Amino acid sequence: MNLGAFSLSLNVKDIKESYAFYQKLGFTQIGGHIDQLWLILKNGESIIGLFQGMIEQNTLTFNPGWSQEGKHVDPYDDVRVIHDLLVKEKIEVEAHIKTDQGPAYLILKDPDGNPILIDQHR
Numbered sequence: 168m169n170l171g172a173f174s175l176s177l178n179v180k181d182i183k184e185s186y187a188f189y190q191k192l193g194f195t196q197i198g199g200h201i202d203q204l205w206l207i208l209k210n211g212e213s214i215i216g217l218f219q220g221m222i223e224q225n226t227l228t229f230n231p232g233w234s235q236e237g238k239h240v241d242p243y244d245d246v247r248v249i250h251d252l253l254v255k256e257k258i259e260v261e262a263h264i265k266t267d268q269g270p271a272y273l274i275l276k277d278p279d280g281n282p283i284l285i286d287q288h289r
Contacts, residue, residue, distance in 0.1 A: 174214035
């Protein structure tokens, strides 16, 4: 199973303060809108998302169909295929997909309760 690009989604209290901090660490914005309270930042191969008021806790995030550079990759494992493989492996999925194609996401938790978001944008 290929989960795609990996990033860490951070629940931040003040997106402007967090953005300024991560800029000092060498991160640059590659996506998002600060006025919508979310940003995607990159430093080398490392990607983080800053989300103010959108997620409850820091979350491991995977994007099927995307490379670490944020470009489309083909072929890729559609999130619906990943969902079926997880169910087959008896991994509990918390948010189920409701469409047959296109963008969709699912959420699961690892054994320690860490949320994992598999979020397909295409």
